[in-house]
Amino acid sequence: MTPEELSSAIATCLNEAVAAGDLAVEVPAEVRVERPKSREHGDWATNIALQLGKKAGMNPRALAELLKGRLEAVPEVASVDIAGPGFLNITLDAGAAGGLARAIVEAGAAYGTNDALAGHTVNMEFVSANPTGPLHIGHTRWAALGDSIARVLKASGADVTREYYINDAGNQMNIFALSVYNRLHGLDVPEGGYPGEYIKDLAGHVAAAHPGIRDLPQEAALPIIRQLAYEEQMADIRRTLADFGVEFDTYFSEQSLHAAGAVEDAVARLREQGHIEDRDGAVWLRTTDFGDDKDRVLIRANGEPTYFAADAAYYLSKKDRGFPEKIYLLGADHHGYVNRLKAIAAAAGDDPEANIEILIGQLISVNGARLSKRAGNIIELRDLIEWLGADALRYSLGRYPADSPMAIDPELLKKNTNDNPVFYVQYAHARSRAAARNAEAAGVDRSVFDGSLLTHETENELLAYLGQFPSVVAQAASFREPHRVARHLEQIAGAYHRWYQSCRVSPLSGEPVEDVNRTRLWLNDATSQVLANGLGLLGVTAPEKM
The missing domain is CATH 3.30.1360.70 (Arginyl tRNA synthetase N-terminal domain)
Incomplete structure (x- = not known):
C-alpha cells in the first residue's frame, strides 16, 4: 500500500x-x-x-x-x-507494507509524480545571461536550480515552460559589437568594452562568415558584426547549457519587443489602468502605489524607453501568451527588482502574490577555481564542467536552498567516498544495478512477490523512505526547493546501503533460490527506480556501474 x-x-x-x-x-x-x-x-x-x-x-x-x-x-x-x-x-499489514516495492517497480519512471500542482501553468525564467560573453560561475547556480525547479514542478502536474530572456537590446550590444570590431582591426579594447580571448574567437568567426568585413567602413560593419557575433555567442551559450543538461523551451528576444512595438503598447495599456503619470517630460509608472520605494521611469524625456519599460512589456508578453504564473529566478544583486516587478504585475491588474514569484539566488564560490583563459576575468561554466563534471556540479548546487550562500569543495567532489554526497547517491544506484545483475546470474527473478517476507528492520526503514518520495517531490515543487529531493535521496541511499549489508538478494553459493530472494529483488529494483527518478529531477545521471 x-x-x-x-x-x-x-x-x-x-x-x-x-x-x-x-x-x-x-x-x-x-x-x-x-x-x-x-x-x-x-x-x-x-x-x-x-x-x-x-x-x-x-x-x-x-x-x-x-x-x-x-x-x-x-x-x-x-x-x-x-x-x-x-x-x-x-x-x-506486513504484506501491504511490503507491497510498496512492487507498486514502485510497476509505476517505473512515473513513481514520485503527483498532481499537487495540476492545473497550474507556469513560465519559469532563469539564467537569461547577456549574449555578450560566455556563461560564468554565477549562471551555473541559476541554471542548475532553475532547471531542477522546473523538473519538480512538472513532476507535480504543472504545465511548465522554461524560458531564457535574451538581453539583445540596448547599448551593451553596441559595445559588444565595437569590441569585436576593434579586435578585427588590431585595436585596443574600447572603453567599457569586453576583453578576453573569446572576443578574438568571435572576430575570427565574423571574418570567416563575412570575408570582406574588414574593408567596410565602421558604420556599415558594426551592424553586421553585432548580428554575427551575437548569433555565435548565443550558440555557444546553448551548447554550454546542453552540456550542463539544461534545455529551454523558449528563447525570448528583448529586441523582438522593441521591433513589434510591444514597449509602446505596454505603456499604453498601463496608462489605461490609471497608473501612468507624465512628469518632467518623462513617462512614469507610479510603482509606489504598490509598495515600491520610488516611482519608475518608463520613457525618458528624450523619448527613449528605459530597461524598466522593456521589463513591463516582457511581463505583459508572458501574460498575453497564457502564463498566469510567472517565476523569475534572479541573481543575488537583483533584490531591488522584487518590488518593481511585483508593481508591474499589480499595475497590469494581476495579483502580485499569485501571478508573479521572484526567487533570489545567492552567489557561489569554488575553492581553487581559476579565471577563464578565454574570458580573462571570470570563471566559465564550460571550464567547471570539464574540471568537475556536470553531475557533481548539478548535484552539489541542487542540495542547497537558492538563498543559501555556498562554496563548492572540488577536492571533495572528486573523491569516490561516502563523504561525497553525489558519489554516495550514485553509488547506491550503481550498487543496486550490480545486485540485480548478480541476482540474474544466480537465477533470481521477479516471478514471485510476497510483501509479507520483507520484515527485517532495514527493510522497514528502506520502504519507509521509498514511500515518502512522492510527498517529498510535491513539497519540493510547492516550496521551489529541489534540495529536498537531494537530501531525501541521501536518506534512501543510506537506508539501501544498510539493507544491502544485512539482507541478501542472491542466495549464498549452493543455497536454493527462495521466494524471499525474489521478493527482495523487487525491493532492490524499487530502490533503483526511486534513486533514478530522484536524480533525474536534479538533472543528474543514474549510472549502471561505477
Whole structure:
C-alpha cells in the first residue's frame, strides 16, 4: 500500500462517516500521512482528526476514535492507535507494507509524480545571461536550480515552460559589437568594452562568415558584426547549457519587443489602468502605489524607453501568451527588482502574490577555481564542467536552498567516498544495478512477490523512505526547493546501503533460490527506480556501474 493509497483510504472512511450521519464536515481533497518519528508508533501517522475536530464540532480524540474503527476495517491495515489529543498511528499489514516495492517497480519512471500542482501553468525564467560573453560561475547556480525547479514542478502536474530572456537590446550590444570590431582591426579594447580571448574567437568567426568585413567602413560593419557575433555567442551559450543538461523551451528576444512595438503598447495599456503619470517630460509608472520605494521611469524625456519599460512589456508578453504564473529566478544583486516587478504585475491588474514569484539566488564560490583563459576575468561554466563534471556540479548546487550562500569543495567532489554526497547517491544506484545483475546470474527473478517476507528492520526503514518520495517531490515543487529531493535521496541511499549489508538478494553459493530472494529483488529494483527518478529531477545521471 502506497502513502497515496492510504491517504485515499482515510478520505473514504471520512466520507463514509459523513454519509452515515456520524460526522458533519467537509472532507478535504487530500489527507496527509507522514512517517512517525519513531517506528514503534506504526508505519504512518495522520493528524486529520485534529484538523477536522473543530469544524465538525467534535473533540478531536472522539473524531479519532470514530475514524479508528472504520480504518481498522480496511484489509491492508493491521492496527490503529490514538496518541495524544487525536493523532492516528497506523500500522499496515506486513504484506501491504511490503507491497510498496512492487507498486514502485510497476509505476517505473512515473513513481514520485503527483498532481499537487495540476492545473497550474507556469513560465519559469532563469539564467537569461547577456549574449555578450560566455556563461560564468554565477549562471551555473541559476541554471542548475532553475532547471531542477522546473523538473519538480512538472513532476507535480504543472504545465511548465522554461524560458531564457535574451538581453539583445540596448547599448551593451553596441559595445559588444565595437569590441569585436576593434579586435578585427588590431585595436585596443574600447572603453567599457569586453576583453578576453573569446572576443578574438568571435572576430575570427565574423571574418570567416563575412570575408570582406574588414574593408567596410565602421558604420556599415558594426551592424553586421553585432548580428554575427551575437548569433555565435548565443550558440555557444546553448551548447554550454546542453552540456550542463539544461534545455529551454523558449528563447525570448528583448529586441523582438522593441521591433513589434510591444514597449509602446505596454505603456499604453498601463496608462489605461490609471497608473501612468507624465512628469518632467518623462513617462512614469507610479510603482509606489504598490509598495515600491520610488516611482519608475518608463520613457525618458528624450523619448527613449528605459530597461524598466522593456521589463513591463516582457511581463505583459508572458501574460498575453497564457502564463498566469510567472517565476523569475534572479541573481543575488537583483533584490531591488522584487518590488518593481511585483508593481508591474499589480499595475497590469494581476495579483502580485499569485501571478508573479521572484526567487533570489545567492552567489557561489569554488575553492581553487581559476579565471577563464578565454574570458580573462571570470570563471566559465564550460571550464567547471570539464574540471568537475556536470553531475557533481548539478548535484552539489541542487542540495542547497537558492538563498543559501555556498562554496563548492572540488577536492571533495572528486573523491569516490561516502563523504561525497553525489558519489554516495550514485553509488547506491550503481550498487543496486550490480545486485540485480548478480541476482540474474544466480537465477533470481521477479516471478514471485510476497510483501509479507520483507520484515527485517532495514527493510522497514528502506520502504519507509521509498514511500515518502512522492510527498517529498510535491513539497519540493510547492516550496521551489529541489534540495529536498537531494537530501531525501541521501536518506534512501543510506537506508539501501544498510539493507544491502544485512539482507541478501542472491542466495549464498549452493543455497536454493527462495521466494524471499525474489521478493527482495523487487525491493532492490524499487530502490533503483526511486534513486533514478530522484536524480533525474536534479538533472543528474543514474549510472549502471561505477
